[in-house]
Amino acid sequence: MPELPEVESVRRALTPHLLNQTVLDVRLHRRDVLVLPGDPPGGFARQRRPADRVPASSRGVSAHLLKGLTFTRIDRRGKQLALVAATLDETPNAPDTHAERALGVHLGMSGHLEFIPAGGRLPDGPGRLHEHVHVTWRLPRGSLIFADPRRFGLLRALPTTAERDAFFAELGPDALAVTTDELAAGLRGSRRAIKAALLDQACVAGVGNIYADEALFLAGIRPTTTAGSLGPDAIERLARAIRETLEAALASGGSSIRDYRDANGHQGQYQLQHAVYGRGGEPCVKCGFTLSSCTVAQRTTVYCRKCQPERAVG
DNA sequence: CTGGTCTCCTGATCGC
């Protein structure tokens, strides 16, 4: 589901509901959506491990899921969120004892965080979300739910600042503000296709299949171009195109292709402005030429053979 | 190290 604009829209919509709210109770309906310290790095959703290693003490799990703590902020880098919470009464003279921990959230393809006001109900929508609620947090004014039909999403317990830092440190610069120099550093010497590089979260964090195609179209660069062969002008155009594409999408609340909704259940509108994504075989919005489709990095890729020439200018 | 391929999972859609 979500790339950076969608994740940021969720973060913004969720923040006022969570800030200063204490987690009264938490229910984990599926253990395998949660990664605890000591679990295999990818989580055991992908590990095909024996069932007898699944359970962890429910008390420990509740603490990792922030029970009893009060939300202080939501951080984001690329497509990753960290819900940060702390103990309510901290001793002013002993800030180091101030107990703060976080919960990392990957939404994957179909992950969904939503705040349900008290008395409200989870709407029946695409993806049959109500059948795939894996975690419920009870708050004073309602409930926060994590639902994820395809279960590619993950929650990661981040009990210490070191673990939180590590969670974000594996990511490249946030795509919303990526500079030409940062992008150039990520592409230098790379022989893979530029689109594959953009999808690599260590190169630039937050770009997925939709916005990779959109940004490459805006920059006039063919997705199959070897990343390391791009000249300085092309890299500058691309960095700007990434920022502008993501900002425009964010301003429209993201793209709702099928089941994306923000944390209030609202759809985004940016899908109405896609120039290439999902438009293979249709006319280019700039020149009218029929848009081409191919596969790059196992992902469907759409581009214009005329507006995105083999050899990028610059 | 790098880059390409496979895989995890459910649901929507399309052709027959």
Place this chain on the structure above:
DNA sequence: TGCGATCAGGAGACCA
């Protein structure tokens, strides 16, 4: 109406 094939916004594991 039903059924199988195909595809989907992500990314970790594995292999050459």
